[in-house]
Amino acid sequence: MGCREWVLIGLLAVAAPALADDWIYVQRQDGVRSFSDRKPARGSYTRIPKQGRATATASCAGLTEALMQERAALYAPIIHKAAAKHGVSPQLVSAVIRVESCYDKRAVSRSGARGLMQLMPGTARDLGVHDSFDAEQNIEGGVRYLARMLERFDKNVRLGLAAYNAGPETVEAFQDVPPYPDTVSYVTRILKLYDKASPAVTAPGVRAAAARES
Secondary structure, rough: OOOEEEEEEOOOOOOOOOOOOOOEEEEEEEEEEEOOOOOOOOOOOOOEEEOOOOOOOHHHOOOOOOHHHHHHHHHHHHHHHHHHHHOOHHHHHHHHHHHHHOOOOEEOOOOOOOOOOOHHHHHHHHHHHOOOOOOOHHHHHHHHHHHHHHHHHOOOHHHHHHHHHHHHHHHHHOOOOOOOOOHHHHHHHHHHHHHHHHHHOOOHHHHHHHHHHH
16 A cells, blocks of 8 residues: 555544544545545545454353364355355355354354354345344355455455455455454454365365465
8 A cells, every 4th residue: 555545544443432433434535545533524435344343252152172163063064055056165154154153053243243154134134134043044145245255356365254344345445454453363363264174175266366365
């Protein structure tokens, strides 16, 4: 990012007590993109979240690796079915579910996301998911949304994961993984898990893109 392209105003990732909302406002004038924690008085703008979406960490409390693997095995057939349908690596989907919810289909995060792939209520409605706590519906909807994010960012797995967490508009605004601690940690953890997966059963092309971008 060049100095001419980006102008950062305020502390973007830190919530200030005086702020009335949780948004960052983005404007572009004469080729310069500016970010502010205050709503512009004039001109057009877009807004993006001030921070990444938290995962359902409470679902992971006290969980051993053996129990994690038992949970994962329960949903492996659904994961493979949805992954094959939408052209996404099942290993990537499994890594997302592990980080999002530790394979807890009843998980609810403090941000209000629900189920295995932590769908926000509005996103679930848009995807036609009527019950986010139904494992098959949640995984089908989550994988479909993940596939959209990967397609939107030209199979760049880093950016696709960041978009799944913080929203595609946020990734487009920063033209990279946004510098939000939750999102950076989210992407790093998933790629680490994904990197451990067996390449023999990973969808062609997707793993190669992840390797290039990690």
